[in-house]
Amino acid sequence: MLKNVTLGQYFPGDTVVHRLDPRTKLILVIVYIIALFQAAGWIGYAAVTVVTLLCMALSQIKPSTMFKGVKPMLFIIALTALLNIFYTTGTPVRPGWIVTWEGIARAFQMMLRIVLLITGTFLLTYTTSPIALTDGLERLLNPLKKLHVPVHEMTMMMSMALRFIPTLIAETDKIMSAQKARGADFETGSLISRAKALLPILVPLFVSAFKRADELAVAMESRCYHGGEGRTRMKQMHMAARDYAALVLGALFLAGMIVLKRLGL
Amino acid sequence: MSEIKTGGLRHVYSLGTPFEKVALDGIGLSIPQGQLAAIIGHTGSGKSTFIQHLNALLSPTEGQVLLGGEDINRDKYARRDVKQRVGLVFQYPEYQLFEETVYKDIAFGPTNMKLDAEEIDRRVRKAARFVGVEEELLERSPLELSGGQKRRIAIAGVIAMEPEVLILDEPTAGLDPAGCEQILSNILDYREKSGATVILVSHSMDDVARIAERIIVFDQGRLAMDGSPAEIFSRPEELVAMGLNVPKATELAMALRRRGLRLPESIFSHEQLLRALLALKEGRAC
Amino acid sequence: MEPVIVFENVHYTYPGDELESLCGVDLQIEKSSFVAVLGHNGSGKSTLAKHMNAILVPDEGRVTVCGVDTADEERILDVRRRVGMVFQNPDNQIVANVVEDDVAFAPENLGVEPAQIRRRVDEALKTVGMYELRMHAPHLLSGGQKQRVAIAGVIAMEPEIIVLDEPTAMLDPQGRAEVVSTVTRLCREKGMTVVLITHHMDECIGADRLIIMSNGHVAADGSPEAVFADLSLMEREGLTVPETARLLHDLRAAGMELPDERLDIDGCADEIAAQFLASES
Numbered sequence: 001m002l003k004n005v006t007l008g009q010y011f012p013g014d015t016v017v018h019r020l021d022p023r024t025k026l027i028l029v030i031v032y033i034i035a036l037f038q039a040a041g042w043i044g045y046a047a048v049t050v051v052t053l054l055c056m057a058l059s060q061i062k063p064s065t066m067f068k069g070v071k072p073m074l075f076i077i078a079l080t081a082l083l084n085i086f087y088t089t090g091t092p093v094r095p096g097w098i099v100t101w102e103g104i105a106r107a108f109q110m111m112l113r114i115v116l117l118i119t120g121t122f123l124l125t126y127t128t129s130p131i132a133l134t135d136g137l138e139r140l141l142n143p144l145k146k147l148h149v150p151v152h153e154m155t156m157m158m159s160m161a162l163r164f165i166p167t168l169i170a171e172t173d174k175i176m177s178a179q180k181a182r183g184a185d186f187e188t189g190s191l192i193s194r195a196k197a198l199l200p201i202l203v204p205l206f207v208s209a210f211k212r213a214d215e216l217a218v219a220m221e222s223r224c225y226h227g228g229e230g231r232t233r234m235k236q237m238h239m240a241a242r243d244y245a246a247l248v249l250g251a252l253f254l255a256g257m258i259v260l261k262r263l264g265l
Numbered sequence: 266m267s268e269i270k271t272g273g274l275r276h277v278y279s280l281g282t283p284f285e286k287v288a289l290d291g292i293g294l295s296i297p298q299g300q301l302a303a304i305i306g307h308t309g310s311g312k313s314t315f316i317q318h319l320n321a322l323l324s325p326t327e328g329q330v331l332l333g334g335e336d337i338n339r340d341k342y343a344r345r346d347v348k349q350r351v352g353l354v355f356q357y358p359e360y361q362l363f364e365e366t367v368y369k370d371i372a373f374g375p376t377n378m379k380l381d382a383e384e385i386d387r388r389v390r391k392a393a394r395f396v397g398v399e400e401e402l403l404e405r406s407p408l409e410l411s412g413g414q415k416r417r418i419a420i421a422g423v424i425a426m427e428p429e430v431l432i433l434d435e436p437t438a439g440l441d442p443a444g445c446e447q448i449l450s451n452i453l454d455y456r457e458k459s460g461a462t463v464i465l466v467s468h469s470m471d472d473v474a475r476i477a478e479r480i481i482v483f484d485q486g487r488l489a490m491d492g493s494p495a496e497i498f499s500r501p502e503e504l505v506a507m508g509l510n511v512p513k514a515t516e517l518a519m520a521l522r523r524r525g526l527r528l529p530e531s532i533f534s535h536e537q538l539l540r541a542l543l544a545l546k547e548g549r550a551c
Numbered sequence: 552m553e554p555v556i557v558f559e560n561v562h563y564t565y566p567g568d569e570l571e572s573l574c575g576v577d578l579q580i581e582k583s584s585f586v587a588v589l590g591h592n593g594s595g596k597s598t599l600a601k602h603m604n605a606i607l608v609p610d611e612g613r614v615t616v617c618g619v620d621t622a623d624e625e626r627i628l629d630v631r632r633r634v635g636m637v638f639q640n641p642d643n644q645i646v647a648n649v650v651e652d653d654v655a656f657a658p659e660n661l662g663v664e665p666a667q668i669r670r671r672v673d674e675a676l677k678t679v680g681m682y683e684l685r686m687h688a689p690h691l692l693s694g695g696q697k698q699r700v701a702i703a704g705v706i707a708m709e710p711e712i713i714v715l716d717e718p719t720a721m722l723d724p725q726g727r728a729e730v731v732s733t734v735t736r737l738c739r740e741k742g743m744t745v746v747l748i749t750h751h752m753d754e755c756i757g758a759d760r761l762i763i764m765s766n767g768h769v770a771a772d773g774s775p776e777a778v779f780a781d782l783s784l785m786e787r788e789g790l791t792v793p794e795t796a797r798l799l800h801d802l803r804a805a806g807m808e809l810p811d812e813r814l815d816i817d818g819c820a821d822e823i824a825a826q827f828l829a830s831e832s
Contacts, residue, residue, distance in 0.1 A: 010648070012686060129648060129649055129652075130648045131647055131648055131649060131652045159647070159648070160646065162648060163645070163646060163647060163648050163689075166688070166690040167642050167690055170690070171360075174355065174360075175360065175361055177317070177322050177355065178355045178358065178360075178361040179361060179373075180322060180348065181320060181322060181348055181352070181353040181355070181423070182348075182361075182373055182374040182377060182422060182423065182426070183345075183348055183349060183373075183374050183377030183378055183426070184373075184377060185345075185377070199363065200361075200363045200373065203363035204360050204361055204362065204363050207360075207363075207408060208360055211643075212640075212642070212643045215638060215640060215643035215644070216643050216644065216646070218606055218638070219636070219638055219643060219644035219646075220646060220656075221606070221631070222604055222606065222631055222635075222636040223631075223635075223656055223657040223660060223704065223705070223708065224628055224631050224632055224657055224660040224661050224708065225656070225660045226628065226660065230662045231659050231660055231662060232658075232659055232662050232663060232664065232665055232668065233655075233659055233665065233668075234651075234652070234655035234658070234659060234665055234668040234669055234672060235652075235655075235665075236665050307723075307725070308693065308694075308723045308725070308726075411592065411593070412592065413592065438720075438721070439639075439720040439721055440592075441591045441592045441750040441789070441790075442591070442750065442789060442790055442791045443591055443592075443789035444592060468723050468724050508725060509724075510724050512794075513753075513793065513794035513795075513816075514794055514798075516794075516816055517794055517795065517798065517816055517819065517820060520816050520817055520819075520820035521820050521823060521824060523820075524820055524821070524824035524828075525824065525828070526823075526824055526827055535794060535797055535798065535801075538794075538798060539798060539801050539802070539805075542798075542802060542823070543802075543805055545827065546805075546807065546827070546830075
């Protein structure tokens with residue numbers, strides 16, 4: 001059941017979006033999020049939606065794949081919508097109702113905003129390998145090294161975490177099955193007894209995670225790892241013409257959104 | 266009686282998604298009470314999926330599993346109870362140890378069965394004796410012990426539930442020859458004293474040839490062969506074609522037959538091969 | 552042959568242990584040889600392996616790798632670059648999310664130039680037969696494939712010696728065969744020195760030399776044929792011998808004359824068949 005988690009999943013491909021430098025994509029996602037929050041009216045939202053759909057088409061990510069990513073968030077989306085429907089003042093849909101036209105419109109916009117936010121960030125993780133992503137992040141944050149921020153160490157940890165998520169998920173599944181076979185019950189009982197029932201899973205999981213970490217450290221040292229100093233990278237990042245073009249387009253998009261906001265659209 | 270019977274058992278992983286995978290397809294077999302059966306097959310042949318159906322950890326997509334004539338998936342109580350009657354020891358079971366002491370860990374299963382303290386105590390000590398864990402180890406932390414000891418404690422944790430059927434998934438994986446030998450003799454001992462059915466999943470053909478009464482061969486989710494070791498190992502070419510090994514003695518016998526030596530059909534142990542060769546030599550001498 | 556690894560009276564005790572894990576080991580590993588090390592659990596064979604690339608350094612005595620003392624902390628990268636290690640659990644030595652990125656890890660750490668890394672990575676992946684799967688995520692590979700990626704990750708470092716610490720313990724028979732044939736090829740075709748620690752005696756059959764470790768000592772050291780012929784020693788060490796060695800031994804005991812010790816199935820069958828066919832004519 002835990003196998004369905006798509007967190008940080010990468011779908012290899014060879015589209016323009018896949019080929020963009022990870023740094024470009026990281027910057028564009030930030031630009032996109034700022035632009036999204038500029039949307040104030042229907043035209044603004046329509047503009048962001050069109051841009052999002054365009055990017056999806058360019059990256060050849062199927063809408064069904066995207067929907068799978070959004071699915072775990074459906075509850076939060078629905079809740080936000082409901083709250084907005086009931087807590088926005090304005091003209092009631094029928095006299096005496098608390099549901100207002102403004103509320104419905106706002107609920108719709110809020111739903112759209114969350115969906116677009118998720119879609120935009122998933123476009124990044126779906127089209128960029130975790131290694132490229134953390135490498136890109138390391139390069140972008142490079143100036144912080146001067147302030148003694150351990151940028152290399154932080155990004156290395158991130159990529160390790162991503163590498164071991166599937167392994168730990170598989171392991172959790174296995175331990176759960178083994179304890180169930182010994183009669184452990186994770187589904188019934190009070191909250192406290194259920195929390196207690198997690199111990200037989202958590203303890204072995206921690207023990208093995210520490211063992212893994214230990215062995216991994218030895219294996220990394222054996223392969224001459226000695227921190228970020230003097231390291232080279234096989235995959236060099238270089239900003240191509242398409243990266244600059246994409247950044248210019250991103251800037252234009254943001255400017256357009258700011259103008260739309262000024263106009264109140 | 267606790268005969269295990271499966272009929273038309275089919276299991277599909279990720280049903281209804283693009284990742285759909287048929288892991289078991291139409292498995293029908295019955296294992297009588299008290300038998301020592303070995304299941305062999307390539308990684309991914311469906312043998313692990315199969316054994317997880319026998320104690321209702323997985324439910325069949327189609328078909329059923331009967332224990333003593335009753336469907337083990339008939340309701341959620343049956344699904345729970347069958348776990349006490351069919352004990353399953355996973356591969357590398359030492360990873361499941363979690364309690365502060367060996368004693369408490371072995372007691373985990375019996376405690377979940379809601380037995381009284383006296384009965385739990387009796388079972389823990391008995392199970393520990395079965396696997397050769399000394400009394401003084403019972404109060405130690407399982408995490409301090411050696412790999413082989415941990416493995417035996419994990420097996421004791423399942424034996425303490427006193428299952429009528431004991432299933433072990435590669436119990437000797439990763440152990441040195443002495444460790445393997447000890448675990449196998451513990452299992453044989455348990456079977457002899459309790460009369461339980463034992464189902465052993467193994468990659469080691471030499472172990473299987475030595476101790477199993479019956480060998481069940483899985484291949485790509487299907488039942489490929491089923492018979493006594495003598496029957497199975499008289500068809501070594503078929504096993505090799507499925508990407509499986511045969512016992513070393515069988516392999517050597519095959520090589521000798523190819524060189525024109527007339528050896529009997531079914532050879533799967535050192536003693537059999539030696540006897541056959543010596544008989545051949547006597548025959549020549551006369 | 553020149554020795555590439557030299558152990559001189561090496562003693563080692565793990566912190567907190569009372570018993571020594573290595574008690575005065577003297578050993579030389581020759582260049583381009585395939586050395587197998589067998590021993591029961593706790594015999595010291597893993598400790599021996601860990602001394603070969605300075606994961607552990609001797610309490611007493613000295614280990615040198617290509618003339619470099621492993622205790623010299625200044626030169627630790629020199630040692631590790633020359634001795635590649637492959638460990639038991641394939642999951643716990645793969646660091647990256649993509650096969651080729653993992654193989655690139657060691658040369659990246661050594662500051663090798665990017666184009667050169669690319670060449671080494673491709674070559675290493677082709678050598679272990681994993682080039683086609685270079686873009687795969689490691690967690691989707693079989694155990695044998697993961698270990699081959701780990702081997703590629705080590706040979707991309709271009710070491711002179713590759714030490715494998717029970718690399719097959721967690722694999723199925725197919726995975727075991729993949730790993731053993733890969734390292735055998737590395738030794739025979741690329742002239743790499745291979746040290747294979749194992750407890751599967753069948754994996755030692757193709758080695759040039761077999762060392763039996765017992766309680767921190769070298770209990771036997773010689774050709775696999777010679778070592779396996781000593782059945783009583785093997786039994787004393789809690790080890791089994793290959794069926795071929797056992798059969799030849801028992802046939803000899805029954806009065807058959809078998810001139811050579813052959814451990815591979817075909818060689819052994821040749822010997823025996825020759826005897827029978829000779830007596831026929």
